[in-house]
Amino acid sequence: MTAKTFTSGRIREADYDxxxxxxxxxxxxxxxxxxKHVPAEVFRRLCSAPNPATYWEDRIAEEYPKGEPRLKKAGAPGKSLSDLFREADDTDGTDGSGS
Known part of the structure; x- marks a missing residue:
C-alpha cells in the first residue's frame, strides 16, 4: 500500500493499494x-496535483464506485473481531446461565 500525506487543503491523507x-x-x-477500480496513474496524478481536492472532485468522486474504507477515522479506536463477536456473558460480568 502506498500512502501520501497532504499538509493543506481538505484531503489530509491518501492510501492506495x-x-x-x-x-x-x-x-x-x-x-x-x-x-474501487482506481488506476495507479490516477493516484499518481492526485498526489502531484496542485490542489488534490479539486482533482478528486473533477476526476475521482463521480468516476469510480465507492468501496469500504480500510483506513480508520482519526482518534477512533479500532475494534477487533473478538470485540465484535464477544458473547453477552463476556460483557455483563455474568456467566450467562441466568442464576
Missing part, C-alpha cells in the same frame, strides 16, 4: 471515502 486498486481518502473533517 495497487493490488486491489482501492483508493482511501481521509479528509480534514475526519471523514474517509474509499473508491
Amino acid at each position: 495497487a493490488g486491489s486498486q482501492q483508493l482511501d481518502l481521509r479528509f480534514d473533517n475526519g471523514s474517509i471515502l474509499a473508491y
Whole structure:
C-alpha cells in the first residue's frame, strides 16, 4: 500500500493499494471515502496535483464506485473481531446461565 500525506487543503491523507486498486481518502473533517477500480496513474496524478481536492472532485468522486474504507477515522479506536463477536456473558460480568 502506498500512502501520501497532504499538509493543506481538505484531503489530509491518501492510501492506495495497487493490488486491489482501492483508493482511501481521509479528509480534514475526519471523514474517509474509499473508491474501487482506481488506476495507479490516477493516484499518481492526485498526489502531484496542485490542489488534490479539486482533482478528486473533477476526476475521482463521480468516476469510480465507492468501496469500504480500510483506513480508520482519526482518534477512533479500532475494534477487533473478538470485540465484535464477544458473547453477552463476556460483557455483563455474568456467566450467562441466568442464576
